[in-house]
Amino acid sequence: MRNTLLFIFCLSLFWSCQNSGHQKSEKLNVVTTTTMITDLVKNIGRDSVQVQGLMGSGVDPHLYKASEGDVSKLTQADIVFYSGLHLEGKLVDVFEKMGRRGNTIALAEILEEKDLISSTEFSGSYDPHIWFDISYWKRITKNLTNQLSKQDPESADYYKQNEKVYLKKLDALEKKVKEIISELPEEKRILVTAHDAFSYFGKAYGFNVIGLQGLSTATEAGVKDVRRLSKLIIDNEVKAIFIESSVPRRTIEALQESVKSKGFNVEIGGTLYSDALGNSGTEEGTYIGMFKYNVRTIIDALK
Incomplete structure (x- = not known):
């Protein structure tokens, strides 16, 4: 009986170690x-x-x-x-x-x-x-x-x-x-962000993506960039533009003011995570949570 109990105890201990993860020194x-x-x-x-x-x-x-x-x-x-x-x-x-x-x-x-x-x-x-x-x-x-x-x-x-x-x-x-993106008609899939971080997203999921700054945030946006994007937003009646968590919001706010000065109202649709995840311990602090959050924010703002 004692041997049986000892065997069961050892077996349970073994499975406990297996389930707790990989053990190494x-x-x-x-x-x-x-x-x-x-x-x-x-x-x-x-x-x-x-x-x-x-x-x-x-x-x-x-x-x-x-x-x-x-x-x-x-x-x-x-x-x-x-x-x-x-x-x-x-x-x-x-x-x-x-x-x-x-x-x-x-x-x-x-x-x-x-x-x-x-x-x-x-x-x-x-x-x-x-x-x-x-x-x-x-x-x-x-x-x-x-x-x-x-x-x-x-x-x-x-x-x-x-x-x-x-x-x-x-x-x-x-x-x-893909399920969330299908909620937005193709003609409304225009994504305007602080810098050009979402081109792979656009290519993969059918968005026309335009960044106010270039690929690197070290590149400053100029007056011509603001004017060019203002015209695009007005011509296509884009409902919202987006700031990014790792880029100062002043560039997108300047773009918003430029559009308003021409008689068209464009909202700031929210903050997207581009070059960094959200705070540790939050859903947006993981790659999967960040991606879901970004897509939901984009679609809800542009619909």
Whole structure:
């Protein structure tokens, strides 16, 4: 009887450990740049990794500069994930130096050139905002899983299991996004935002996207940009324009005033998350929650 009880106890303990997650003596030390990548590492690595994100909610990766503390974190990391395609423009020199170590990974560079949107601002460069096409984010997920597995082969099966779960969630997100967008007639799918971050979104989901600033928020909008967009908004009777959480709202407010001065009223439809997720611990603080929020905000304002 005692042996039976002991066996049952050991079995229950075994299953408890299995269900609590992957157990290992040391967690992989992962450093990330953007909040989108930090969220992805948390979903794939879960309790096998210790992730440190350099950028928080509302931080603009185009303008972010590494502090001494950041450099220390980067050099001590087992593996570093950044987006690439010059999104983190002011960190490029740091990453190029670290790239020689072989553990600094630009996740977006797994995408083929034919899939990327060329930049008219920077010769030979591409639009880095690839996370706004969910099908691309699935590829990024697979790339990250493979890179974690190479660095930590002991946990490869665990990462693959988490990848499978997360890809199903992304499938569900893609279905939901298309369902919400179908509420808006095609002729009303004109999206005007603070900077040109949503081109992949437009290409994937059928929107004409215009940013007041260019691909990088380091590029200031000029008077001609404001006049050009004012005319487009009036000619197409666009109901709403959008500010972004990581870009000062003054540019969009200037555009709104320009449109009003010409006798047409355009509303500010809300704040979209572009280069950073929302606050940690909120639904918008996750990639999936951010995407749903953005789409719902856009559709409700433009309907």
